Amino acid sequence: MNPGNILLYLAFFTGLSSVVLLLYEQIRKKTVAQLKWLIRGFTALLFVDFSLLLYYFFVSDVTIEYVWSFTSKYYPIYYKILGALAGQEGTLLFWALLISIGALWLNEGKDSVSDFVRKAQILVMGLGTYFVAMTLLDSPFKTIYEVYPTIQRDFVPLDGAGLNPLLLDPWMATHPLTMFIGYAGVTVPFAGAMVYLLKSLRGDSKDLHMLWVSKASQWCRVAWLFLTIAIAFGGIWSYKVLGWGGFWAWDPIETASLIPWLMLTGAMHALAEHRRDMRNYGILAPVLVSLSFALVVYATLVTRSGVFESVHAFVAGGAGPYLVVLAFLALAAPLSLGLIKYLRNEGEQTRKSKYLLNKTNIFYLAVLSFIALTFISFFGVTYPAMIKMLTGNKYGVGSSFFNIWSYPFFIFIMLLAGLGLTFKTSRRDEAVREFMVFTGLTIVAAFIRPADGWNIVDYSAIISPQKPLLYTLIGSISALSFLPPSIYIVYAVLKKSGETWKIKEKKYSIGVLGIHLGIVFIILGAVSSSLFTSELSGVLDLEDSATIVPATPAKLHQMAGAWGVHVGEGMSSFGVRLVDYREIPDIKEDQLLGMGVSEVIQNLDSTKEARQVMVYGVVGDVKTFQNVTVFSLTDGDKTLPVLSSFPVDSGDLLVVSGYPHSFNGDMQNRFILAETVVDASDALIKLTKSAFIEVYRGNNLIGRGVTKLEEYKDSDVRRVMIDRGVFRDVYVIFSGIEGDRLSLTIKLVPLMNILWFGVILFVGGIVMIIVSRRNVRGYRA
Amino acid sequence: MEQRKAITIIFLSIMLLFVYYAINAAPLLTDEEYTYLGDLKWYKTYEQGKTVAEETGKPMFLYFWTIWCPYCEKMQTEVFPQPEINRLLRENFVLIAIDMDVNKEDAKRFGVQYPPHELFLTPEGEIITRIPGYVPADSLLSVLRQVLEGGSG
Incomplete structure (x- = not known):
C-alpha cells in the first residue's frame, strides 16, 4: 500500500479515537490527558500526508493516478503544485488538513480543556475525521495499476494527462488554494455556534456568550478574507483568460462560491451586533454562522459533483452523497436548534425601542437583505439542477x-x-x-x-x-440608481472619519470604513464595465505592418466618450495595426532528432558546406505545384524554405532531412531539398500564434500589447491582450486566422480597475479588522 | 420584538413571492423531445435531425451550446430571434441544437471543442461550412443566404 494511504488510515483512526475519547470525557466528566497528543498527532499525520501528495506532484510521479490526471512534466513548478488541488481527492485531503489545524488551534489554547472548547472540539474533530473518511473512499494515492488493472506493473506513462490549458494561469493556480482555506475557516465558527446554541438552551450566560463570540469572530474574518480573495482571483481569471471580457458570468459554480460569501457577510453583521450586546441576535447570529458552513459544503458539492453544468465541469469528480449528507445535517441542525430556542423564547430578548429605525433593526434589515441575496443565488443555482435531475428537462436561469x-x-x-x-x-x-x-x-x-x-x-x-x-x-x-447610494456611503464614510476615535478602536474603524467604501468602487466598476463596454472588430493582413486598418464598431457605447474614448463623428476613426506576427512552436526537443531551424541556419551560415541536415520545425505557408510542395519551416524566430515531394499541412511539426541548396548560389535564397519528412506532431506541446497589436483612436495610440492563440493538441486557448488604464482597459481578443488574414475583437472596458481597487479595499479593510483583534483579547475564559 | 416579527414576516412573504414568480418565469429550454432556444424548436441529436433532413431534403443547421456559456445566451437572445434570421432558419433548415454537456458524442463526431459553434450540413450529412464561436446577426444572415443559394443553384 502507498505510504500516503497508510498515513490516511492512521489519521482516520487517530481522529476516530479522539472523537470517542472526547465523548467519553463528556459522559464521565473527566479529562483525558492523552487527547492533547492525539489531536496533535492527527494534525501532524495529515500535514505529512498532504506534503507527501505535494511531493508526488513535485517529482511528477505519474504512477499515482491522481497525479497523472492533473500534471504534465513540462509544467513550471508552480503549476505542478497546483495540480494537487485540481481535483476532488486532493481538495478533500487539503480540507481535512485545514480542519485539523482548527482543531490544533482549539487544542493549544489556554482554555483547551474548558467544557465549551471540549464540546466544540468534538464537532471539529468529528468533521476532520469525516473528511479523512471521504478522502479514503476515493484516495488521491491510488496507483494507476489499482485504477486500471489491465496495465502492466512495470509500465510507467511518459507524462501526465495535464490540466485544461485554460487553468494554467497564476490567478487560477491560487484560486482553489484560497477558496478552500476560506471554506475550511468556517469550521471552527460553526462548531462554536452549534455548541453555543446547544448550551444556551440550558440558559444563556455572559461567559458563554463571550466564549463563542471570541472563538468565532476572528475565524470568520479570516475565512471572509480568503473567500473574498478567492472570488476576486476567479473574477480576474475569467476576465483575463476566458476572453469573455467579463469578470463575472453567474456561472453556477462561480455563483456557488458567492453563496457562502454572502451568507457569511450577513452572519458577520449579525455577529457584530451580537458582540455589542448579547441580547441581540442570540439566535440569528449563531444560526447564520452555522448556515455559512452548510453553504460552504454545498458549494463544494456544486463544484465537485458534476451535477451542475458549468465551465468548471472540467474538474468534476464523483463526490456526491457524503457531501449531501453533511450539507443537510449542517443545514438542519442549526435551524432546528434555533427554532427550539426561539419557541422557548430564550433568545431574542432585545431592548424594546419605540422607533422602527434603531440600530438593531437597521442591522436586521441588512442581514435579511444578505439572506435574500444568498437565497436568490442559491435558488438560481439549485432550481434548474433539481428540475433537471427530477425530470430531465432544462430551464433557463x-x-x-x-x-x-x-x-x-x-x-x-x-x-x-x-x-x-x-x-x-x-x-x-x-x-x-x-x-x-x-x-x-x-x-x-x-x-x-x-x-x-x-x-x-x-x-x-x-x-x-x-x-x-x-x-x-x-x-x-x-x-444611474447606483449613484445616490454610492454618494451616501462616501458621505457616511467621510462623516465617520471626521469623528475622533478611541485609540483602541482606530484600526477596527478604519477597516470597517474601508470595506464599505470598497462597495462603492466595486459597484462603479461592475456597472460601468458591464453596461458601457464598447466593441469593435478588425481584420488585418498578416504581411502588412505599416497600415493602420480601420476597425468596425460592433457596439459603441455613448458613454464611451466619458471614459476617454472618442465617439460621435469619430466613430469610424478607430484603427488597429499589426506590428508583428509570429508562430512559435513549443516543442519537446528531447524527443526529436536533429536541430531547430535557427540552429541549422546558423550552422549553414558558418560552414557554407552542403552537408546533409536534419531539422525540425513547424510548417508555415504551404504552396503546391503539381507534385512539388514548397513550405516554410519555422521555430517562431527564423524560417527555412523546404522543397518536398510529400504533401504537408500548415501547423504540422515535422522532422525534415535533406540537403541544402540555393538558387544562383545566393545564400539569401537558400532552401532544403527534403529526402525524408517525418511527422512529429506528438512532440508539439502547443503552437502559439502571437500578434503584437496597436489600437488607435484617430492618430492616438490608446493601447498596445500581444494577443495570442495557443493551439494545443485537442483545444485552443486564447490569451487576450489587456492594456490597463485607470479609466478604461483596451482588451483585444484573437478571434481567428484564415489564410493570411487575422481577425480581432477589440473591447474598450471602462473603469475595470476601479473594481479591482474596491476589492483591494475589501481585503485591506478586513486585514485591519483582523489585526485590531477586537473582541478577541480579554475574552479568554 | 413586535417590529422585528413584522419585518421578518414581510421578508418571508417577499421570498415566497420570489420563488413563485421565478419558477413561473423561468423559460423551458429542453424537454424529452425538443430543445427550445431563441424562439425556435430544435431536435436534440444529429440522428433525429438527419432522418428528417433526408425526408425533406432540407439542409441541416447544427448549433452547439451549453447552459453556462454567455455567448450562447447572446446568440439565443439577440441573434436567433431576429425576424429575418428566425424565418429563414424556421422555414428552410432542419434545426439541431446539441447540448454539449449532455450530447458529447455529437460534439465529438463533429470535432467541436467549445460552445457556441455553428455547422451547416447538406441533407446527406456533408459539411457545407462551419462557424466556430459567436456570430453577429448580419454575418449569420449572409451565411444563411449563401448556404440557401448554393443549395438551390
Missing part, C-alpha cells in the same frame, strides 16, 4: 435572472450601509432625514435614463416569447 433579482436588494443594502454608518441614537432625526433624502434620490435616479443602454438589464432587447412583466420592470431600472 441566465445571468439576467441573477442581475434582475439581486440589484434591488443590493441597492437597498447600500442605502442601509449609509444609514448604519451614520446612525446615532442621539441624532436619530438627522440620520433618518439623510436616509430619506438618499432613498428618494435613488428612486428618482431609477427613472432617469440619460441614453439607451442605461437599463440594468435591457429586457426590451431580449426577443423572447416570454417577457415576465416584473423582469421587464426591474430590468428597466436605470443604472
